[in-house]
Amino acid sequence: MKSFNIYIILLLSEFTIQAQEITIFGQRSSWHADALCNVAFACDYRLHISGGQTNIGYAYHPNGSLWLVTTTNAPGLIQYLRIYDVNIDLCQYVLLYDIELPPGWKVIGAANIDHLGRLYVRLHQRDLITNEIIPTLSRIANPANPTFEAVLYTDINHKFWEVHFTPDRIYLIDNDKPFIRVYSTDFDLLDTLIMDKHIWGLTSFSLGCDSIITYTTHMGYSTEIFRMIGPDTMMYISSFDLDNNVLTPICNYWMGDNVANTNLTSPLEFLSSDPECDLLIDLDRDNSTGVYPYDYLDSTDYCTTLEAPICDPDVYIHASAPLDSIVLIISGIQEPGDEQLILSGLPTGITFIQKNDSTYILISSDPADSIYQKALLAIRYLHSGSQRTPGPRRIILQGFNAIKDGVLITANLHISRLPFAGDDATLLICTDTLIQDLSSITDGQPGGYWSPLLSGGGNAFDSQVDQASTYQYVIIDPVCGNDTAVVSINRDASAPVDLLGDDQVLCAGDTMEVTISQNALNILWDDGSTDTSRELSLAGTYWVVLETSGGCTYADSLLITEGQIWNPSIQTKDPICNLSNGQITIDPIEFQQHQSILINGALINSPNLGSLTEGIYDITAVSIDGCVTNTSVSLTNQPILSIAVDTQTIVIQDLWEAVEYIEQNNVLVADILFDPAAYIRWTGSEIEIFGDQDTPYEITFVDENGCTDVHVLNVLVEKAQGIYLPNIFSPSSIAGNDVWTPSISEHYALEVLRIYDRWGNMVYQSTTDATWDGSKDGKECQTGVFVYQLILKHMATGERKVMMGDITLIR
Numbered sequence: 001m002k003s004f005n006i007y008i009i010l011l012l013s014e015f016t017i018q019a020q021e022i023t024i025f026g027q028r029s030s031w032h033a034d035a036l037c038n039v040a041f042a043c044d045y046r047l048h049i050s051g052g053q054t055n056i057g058y059a060y061h062p063n064g065s066l067w068l069v070t071t072t073n074a075p076g077l078i079q080y081l082r083i084y085d086v087n088i089d090l091c092q093y094v095l096l097y098d099i100e101l102p103p104g105w106k107v108i109g110a111a112n113i114d115h116l117g118r119l120y121v122r123l124h125q126r127d128l129i130t131n132e133i134i135p136t137l138s139r140i141a142n143p144a145n146p147t148f149e150a151v152l153y154t155d156i157n158h159k160f161w162e163v164h165f166t167p168d169r170i171y172l173i174d175n176d177k178p179f180i181r182v183y184s185t186d187f188d189l190l191d192t193l194i195m196d197k198h199i200w201g202l203t204s205f206s207l208g209c210d211s212i213i214t215y216t217t218h219m220g221y222s223t224e225i226f227r228m229i230g231p232d233t234m235m236y237i238s239s240f241d242l243d244n245n246v247l248t249p250i251c252n253y254w255m256g257d258n259v260a261n262t263n264l265t266s267p268l269e270f271l272s273s274d275p276e277c278d279l280l281i282d283l284d285r286d287n288s289t290g291v292y293p294y295d296y297l298d299s300t301d302y303c304t305t306l307e308a309p310i311c312d313p314d315v316y317i318h319a320s321a322p323l324d325s326i327v328l329i330i331s332g333i334q335e336p337g338d339e340q341l342i343l344s345g346l347p348t349g350i351t352f353i354q355k356n357d358s359t360y361i362l363i364s365s366d367p368a369d370s371i372y373q374k375a376l377l378a379i380r381y382l383h384s385g386s387q388r389t390p391g392p393r394r395i396i397l398q399g400f401n402a403i404k405d406g407v408l409i410t411a412n413l414h415i416s417r418l419p420f421a422g423d424d425a426t427l428l429i430c431t432d433t434l435i436q437d438l439s440s441i442t443d444g445q446p447g448g449y450w451s452p453l454l455s456g457g458g459n460a461f462d463s464q465v466d467q468a469s470t471y472q473y474v475i476i477d478p479v480c481g482n483d484t485a486v487v488s489i490n491r492d493a494s495a496p497v498d499l500l501g502d503d504q505v506l507c508a509g510d511t512m513e514v515t516i517s518q519n520a521l522n523i524l525w526d527d528g529s530t531d532t533s534r535e536l537s538l539a540g541t542y543w544v545v546l547e548t549s550g551g552c553t554y555a556d557s558l559l560i561t562e563g564q565i566w567n568p569s570i571q572t573k574d575p576i577c578n579l580s581n582g583q584i585t586i587d588p589i590e591f592q593q594h595q596s597i598l599i600n601g602a603l604i605n606s607p608n609l610g611s612l613t614e615g616i617y618d619i620t621a622v623s624i625d626g627c628v629t630n631t632s633v634s635l636t637n638q639p640i641l642s643i644a645v646d647t648q649t650i651v652i653q654d655l656w657e658a659v660e661y662i663e664q665n666n667v668l669v670a671d672i673l674f675d676p677a678a679y680i681r682w683t684g685s686e687i688e689i690f691g692d693q694d695t696p697y698e699i700t701f702v703d704e705n706g707c708t709d710v711h712v713l714n715v716l717v718e719k720a721q722g723i724y725l726p727n728i729f730s731p732s733s734i735a736g737n738d739v740w741t742p743s744i745s746e747h748y749a750l751e752v753l754r755i756y757d758r759w760g761n762m763v764y765q766s767t768t769d770a771t772w773d774g775s776k777d778g779k780e781c782q783t784g785v786f787v788y789q790l791i792l793k794h795m796a797t798g799e800r801k802v803m804m805g806d807i808t809l810i811r
Contacts, residue, residue: 058111203265235252323401328361342382397409442485511537597622643669649689
């Protein structure tokens, strides 16, 4: 469907429609019309929504928002159903839900929303096994957690624009036949209306739940003619008596160049599907508390002052016949006598009668809906007790009149408790006392915690483990605060808490000493010894008997088992490329079966430890029994690729010149990459450059491990006579690069050559020889960077050329 929006206020001869908008959508853009159907452009929805989407329709939700429903239409791709929140006044479209459809599914049309907020769409489902297309009318109850429920399976040729609801009927409007198919609310086909005009869409004005009027947009000619010639530019709005299939024109509007195919919606259209319209009590009209359709949820946590409303300020009542009464019941009273309903300010003419502990009747001498509405706003739930059971409370309401008994609706309240930890207490205990429910001592509320925590983490007290002198029992309510009770512990110090402790694991070669720390008159070990301490080195079972000064005898045993040793399987990988990419790997199966691995004292959580540099790594393996073994492994950096090469060279125009490089660290070059790659090449032993134009080259040397060494070579082209000044040489070179020798054109004469070290000291000077052997006063200079100054004079022109640069000397 194409779409535009029009607001219309209609004046009819028989009655006046109150100010209430109709939204007409179609033809891509939004429009506004006044009471005389004067149409003015409003906005273009395509400017607000990304391309590749098809408009399925607009519909108002019971929460008051206007939804635009679209679907993606890219062939062969997963399709999406998208729901936008629309602000027509501001021309704003905000994406609320983006629902991915199952593979092969497509949304074809028919967007509308019923009184329960359920969205209806026409789908083509596809059986992935048979590839069969299954046309359905389906609905989604909750777009945030979407489940498609097929309510009607249709024929593949049954094409319809939209679904429209009345309290006891459902209408599907064909878009290629002059039919409106009439179904029951259970989607049983009841009738087929034959139309002499082409119908586009239906909506309902709900002036009150008993005053529902249906409107339609249609053409001035039949569906058959529309199928032959397409839509006209004239659109009609008529009231529609669905029971008698009668159209009554109201107005029409000329769309000009905007060929019209339009549908309708209105803000209260969903009420036409509400079966309770003749006796409707809605405690939260805009569903702001999230329990639509009629219920109310108060999310407040009530504490010391507990007086709660039972409805939202926008409570709504409509009854086709005057209300006789409203019955209110407090469901599930926990504290009889303390829980009740009260009227906070009695509205005029209202009688509020309490029948028993939980049941109340609301009666008004004036049966107007507005009077009952004021009364519900004045009713409060009251809990007057000092102690109360926390949790939900439900107030169930039901209206009654001469027509019917209304549906049951519920006000949901959340009651918080007043925290009570109980009374302080003092206990005299022996060292082997066990109390399963310590909080019973204080007689406080359940669900608290102890500070410090008891050893079992719950409510059980074990005097052999729980050693504090006082314990605090704390009850916390996140809203209503907390309360604390203190339990003081007095112990019989003559009785031992524990003699030998827990069973132990002993690793091979280790010993352990067991000491009896309690005062005793007599001690007897299983080997007959009577000392307070005993050193153990073998696995086995040991026992001791102790007699206290108070005459109590205690016995204890100790089981020592031989601990398991773990010598882990270790693999290493040395770092390369001068990076921290070394690796130590422990067998993953062993790693999972034992306790821990420490490398250089740090605990590792994975059997693979990477990003390692060169060095020695001490590996400590702790078995599942806690036995320790130590191993050391060494990671060694692989030699890195290091290349010595000139940073600048001068080549003669239109000639190839060779540039040498030196492979250091005994690492050979496997490949050389050039950027740019024109006029430069690698012969396998040297680099050759063609004299085209001055160019800086980034040269990347690559070894067999993929490690790189990157240099920049500035190439200068001598267009007439060449001057080449190398910037690197090695006196120990066997390739002929043992003396720094510039190449100077015969057109230039040497005036002076000077060499300086990095501190500015001159180490060499000559006016006759433009070479340097890397020495100063006959002594070899060490590896380093030196600076040259070369002054030349052109033989023909007398022009002086002063040249300076760096020389790298490598020994």
